[in-house]
Amino acid sequence: MFNNDTCCTLVPYFTVHEDKLDAFKALGPKFIERTKTEAGVLHYAFSFDGNNAHCREGYENAAGVLAHLDNVGDILGEALKLSELVRLEVHGPADEIDQLREPLADLNPQFFVLEPGGIRR
Numbered sequence: 001m002f003n004n005d006t007c008c009t010l011v012p013y014f015t016v017h018e019d020k021l022d023a024f025k026a027l028g029p030k031f032i033e034r035t036k037t038e039a040g041v042l043h044y045a046f047s048f049d050g051n052n053a054h055c056r057e058g059y060e061n062a063a064g065v066l067a068h069l070d071n072v073g074d075i076l077g078e079a080l081k082l083s084e085l086v087r088l089e090v091h092g093p094a095d096e097i098d099q100l101r102e103p104l105a106d107l108n109p110q111f112f113v114l115e116p117g118g119i120r121r
Contacts, residue, residue: 005120006061007042008092008100010068014053014083021051024082027075031055034072040064053083062092062099069103 016024028046035044035057042058059065069076088109090100097111 002119002121005114005118006093006096007058007120008060008062008065008090008096009058010055010065011057011087011089011091012055012085013087014055014079015086016051016053016083018051020082021048024053024079027079027082030075031072031079034075035068038064038068038071040067062096065090065100066103 014024025046025048031046032044035041038059040060040063042060042064044055044057047054047056057068059068085107088104088107089112090097090104090109091112092100092114093116094113097113100109101111
């Protein structure tokens with residue numbers, strides 16, 4: 001059975017400052033432990049390619065995204081002292097994306113609106 005897809009994904013890419021990779025990676029478990037408490041999280045993990053970091057994260061809807069950012073804001077502040085946010089993509093259905101445009105504007109994201117007709121379990 002397929003569900004109405006309200007899923008929103010954040011796709012942030014960071015370039016970690018020279019000699020700060022270990023400190024940045026040490027924040028990963030803090031992000032994950034905090035994120036585990038969120039009702040709207042679907043998946044959350046970090047991946048790396050040298051000093052480039054990516055956080056793979058998905059939420060049930062826009063409210064889940066906003067709750068997450070509120071929940072981890074202090075840790076994100078620490079991460080941004082160790083890195084640059086070089087790209088942020090936000091993917092989701094139009095109704096959900098519309099709820100995120102203003103709250104995320106300061107992060108200068110690129111918004112990708114899902115075409116109707118996709119499937120989600």
